[in-house]
Amino acid sequence: MLTLSDLAKYPFLPEAAEEVKRLDFSIESLLQPDYAPILHRAEERIVEALTKSPPEVSYDPRRHNENVEVLSFPAAIILVSAVASDYVKKRFALAEARRAYNLLKVEDEEKIVEIAKRFGWRIRLAGISLGLEKFDFALHFVDYLRNASSFHEKGWKLVNRLVIRGEVYLSKQDVARLLQEEIRRYIESKIDPKMRSILPEEIVERANSIRKGYAENIREEPFNIESLFSSGVESDFLPPCMKELYGALLAGRHLPHIGRFTITAFLLNIGMDPNLIIDLFRKSADFNERMTRYQIEHIAGQRGSGTKYVPPKCDTLQTHGLCPGMDDLCKRVRHPLTYYLRKKKRRAG
């Protein structure tokens, strides 16, 4: 059974939506003076997402009223939709998902199972030990992969997990992290910028004022892909691993450190302008221009020891799970730069 306090903690659950319906809450009601605390908390959720680093919406049961928590979540979804910014959408979804993660980490096992089942997960309590490790949960491998396949850390690779008869055995912390990913995607899918055109004018104005008030925090630069390759870099020549990393950057997906290093070193080595590479990183939810510039200049050998770095070779990339599978040319080379140069030469010759 999920209580009101559960719904306050996890306002994205279907039961929370039912509660919202039961309270006869609508977009129009947001504008009534009685609902001011809800609209205020909704704005606060978004501001927290934009200003906190790492992004995270707060939750303090002593400070936050449960009903306000439940109702302010859909209100925030409406506001974020009205802001109509891809960056704000991603950042907000991440911040809400991280809030859920921190609450889930310390949640009852049974409750975690109940919440996971709301997302269609085939999960059960396992409670087995092997060697020194304890595994509290068993999750169907398809549900595991749907969420973990985009994580790049070695420990998340399926091959480094205990898999028995179709189930992956996990700790509570692991399940909380995987649920964070499921919740993040779910929230992103609920935010629809097209909604903006049908929302009451007052709501759109509130959204615009968030946009203006936090313009500094909203890093969204319109840029086009073609311009990136104006410095003589040809996307057709990229090996599959770099295409993947490059695509992840363009989509603003999270990349682990090794992935960022690899794509940066690669692009620098094939002659891309460092400023263009910085632009590529702008879409990341945790973009910090000063830090990114520093790191890129470091890899380019313009700082520190002066060493110009090259990207790791193929088998290192495989070990780190950055090789998406080889094409015919990959099988003949050992380094992604060789791949690029070969293709380039082939085209020229």
Add this chain to the structure above:
Amino acid sequence: MSEPNNISFIREMFSDFYSKNADKIEPPKSIENREFGFSLFKENVMVRHKSFARIEDLRDFIKKNVPSNVYYSSAYYSFPEAKMDEKGWLGSDLFFDIDADHIPTKCNKMHDSWACKSCNFEGRGKAPEKCPNCGGESFDERTWPCEVCLEAARVETIKLIDILLEDFGLSADEIKCSFSGHRGYHVGVESDIVLELDALSRKEIVDYITGTGIDAVFHGLDEIRSGSSKIIVGPSLDDPGWRGRAARGTYDFLLRASASELKSLGIKKNVVMELVEKRDAILESWRRGGPWNTVRGLGIKGWGKIIQRGASLQSANIDTVVTVDIHRLIRLPGTLHGKTGLLKISFPVSRVEEFDPQKEAIAFKAGEVKVYVEEAPELRFGDEIFGPFKSQAVTLPTQVAIFLLCKGAARVVD
């Protein structure tokens, strides 16, 4: 398949086969949602984006057009005949290809050959990266299915099936096995469970099966300090999943590992000596907690390397590209392979150990044909051995003759 004479002869034989054996052509699940592709003898072109509502329509098409190869998509589409990006992908079977081409065997140096496309320079074994004569990068490769290669592919197939059953929890009737018609095996999973897996998830499954990126520290290898002493713990032989596999692979590796093999892992000389000298004691130690503390100077890092090497013995060598591709075209079971004239034939998982491709994939069972053979290694068909041949005319059973004709190693003699 160079000479027009040969091609029309092969086509005639294929036509005859399909007219009598169309019922052998197996319909894939939900045939109406699959894309079909065919390569044709005449134009040597690929016809794609075909679809058939019923298996009878497909069989009629094959009988009428006599393609050299028949393929179907592992994917299900709303509109299989539409252009690629308009087909409406609904899901895809989980598919594995095990081909001797990807498995290093000692014999491929003996029977495989290549010729540079630009200067005709020839060599044996697998084609090099660059032609040593002219630097060309494109080759005509001729590979032969031999007992050793096919057996190597079977071993990999058995390992794959074990992982699918034990680790992924699939049931034997969800797994479809077949001989590819050339040098390997196909294993397909037509289950709703795997249908919607995206390419990224399939890549993770590939890495699981090939043991790529495995690290023993995630499989029980650990160092525990108590007071001033350290003890190492590790996986056990009967542990489930990769944990047990890694332990069993390590056992096998240490059973046979030579000093030079151990040295190549970057293990120090004195440790290598001890590993080799204490071999019996180490193998014995698996009964009691494992060998982790039996070798002086061998820490968690060194064991990690040994376990990784051991794990590689337990992984299955599959073609990684095929499984990740969610739009792949696959040879249809019950049809002939254009490069061999052999049948792609399905068999139940339970028969994988006894299945004899060189007997059961024979499509042409009657008659003899006289051919002139340029060059071919010794080959087995059924219970008989043929060849080796070099520049000679010989009368052979139809299947053997067709095989050599398809391979381009022989020509028809009137």
